[in-house]
Amino acid sequence: MAVKDYIRQRFFPHIWCPGCGHGIVLNALLRAIDQLGMSKNEIVMVSGIGCSSRISGYVDFHTLHTLHGRALAFATGVKMSMPELNVIVPMGDGDALAIGGNHFIHAARRNIAMTAIIMNNRIYGMTGGQYSPLSGYGTRATTAPYLNIDHDFDIAEMAMAAGASFVARTTTYHVRQMADILKEAILHEGFSVVEILSQCPTYFGRKNKMGSAADMMEMFKKNTTPIGSEAKKENPDLIERGIFVQKDVPEYCSEYDKLIENAMKGQ
């Protein structure tokens, strides 16, 4: 199937700014789904609020555009009530980790099978460029005119600590790796987290004098490195890309099926 067969052309043009990284994520995601040969009827995409969350409107799956930060909570209800569905949850960094931080760590802890994609552009774009939990110390934003004093955290480390059984990171520069990782994440029987560094030239880039969208993507090339590379040993500041964790842990819906069996036997 062509990638365009997965989109709702009726609802285009999309709302993203020129140069935004989110369209690249949409493209790689659809290619991944196409390569997996999945049927459109078996996919539910659940999103929250923000630029990234609008992705759900553009795809021809069962789509649920929910509340800020709550996508994973809605997705948990969808998945638990119909485990045969494939649930994909695209979120922004603020959506997933500020207002939705609690839902994020608990979905990871339960290890419920769904794919959480965090499009990390380090800013609240839709509201016009306020700092997010991922902006980082010393950055500028419309709510940090005197430089940000909030520290960020490492999404991958936090996801692993919370119990996610698949954790990976990539960037919008590395589109082939992105599609490969997304395929693995979707196939994974458990809670998978894929952090994708995505550029916001309009707000984060402009506020922090990072140049054009292309300049920001060049930066992703320069300041990232494959997990465990020699370069990382020489330069610890490099951000690692690739799959950090991919392990078999009992999945929540399967565990619940066993629980029902026991309950029905009166145990």
Place this chain on the structure above:
Amino acid sequence: MSKNVKFIQGNEVCVEAALYAGLDFFAGYPITPSTEIAEHMSLRLPQTGGKFLQMEDEIASICAIVGASLTGHKVMTATSGPGFSLMQEGLGYAIMTEIPCVIVNVQRGGPSTGLPTGPSQGDVYQARWGVHGDHAIIALTASNHQDIFSITVDAFNMAETYRTPVILLFDEVVGHMRERLVVPEPEEIPLVERLRTSVKAGVDYHPYLPREDGRLPMSDFGGVHRYNVTGLFHDMWGFPSNNSGVTHGLLRHLVDKIKNNVEVITRFKEYYLEDAECILISYGSSARSALHVMENRRSRGDRIGLLELQSLWPFPYELVRKKCANAKHIVVVEMNMGQVIRAVKRAVDHPDRVVLANRIDGFFINPTDIKNILRLIQGKGV
């Protein structure tokens, strides 16, 4: 027959009634005095193949049931004051997206953490207007176990009929007290099942295009129709829209589907209203004390009656106006600073005849509290 008689808590009655109505998905978070609903659900649901989820908070709980309703299941959550505050966001979403679900609020004293173990009926207006923005809502209540059972089934039926969240506004006393329940036989109470679209695969399905009767047939997630659901104002496809015609039409639809059916939705019980000079109006556990006082005074020849409301929203203004038309005194009995009394005053022809008998100290309003007000009305002093 005897096996159908139980002696259980009100909260457990709510669970049994929900299962009777076809509930198969519940998500919740522990909070006094509603916790027994979650506990009993965790035991009972898996026995019937259903699913119970303990979420990380009340916000997640209501979101999870909305997600599960979309795959075609009958769903419910239960909480109390502080949790109900957290659920307002998800409640508004369910209203806007027209997802059937039932939310139980076993009321306790508030505001804030308030009185976790003390009864109150202070959330009547939160049930009505806790959600931001214009909207309509259905809120039901009951004063005894038999009625908790039937009103809970009603709540599920109305949620499906009107594609809306329905609030069950119980209180600590009815939730925790134990009394006799005769479990209705299967099919004794009719059940409303989900109205699903008859549109075939490959033909355009408009998830948000109401039929002539205002109802919107649904299509389950995972089925042949793929569509968008959003909390934004949306067109017939479910896609975000700020077109003024779309916005106006949707808001009118959300309000009218409930407002135009007040008479069908209204649930009440009446005792000796025909000749009553004094009418007590009450609901929930307060109505038990009101009933006691009414029976006691009737036996002494007083012309007193009781109107027990079982649906608080949409408020049955016309019913209350008619029933109270000949009353000299109307006493609203409730455990708050005066909430339902506001609606009653708006409803009746002579608002000056309406007085309040209340209690707000975390103790159950008892017959003496009501009798004292009656004595004052009669000029006897307390």
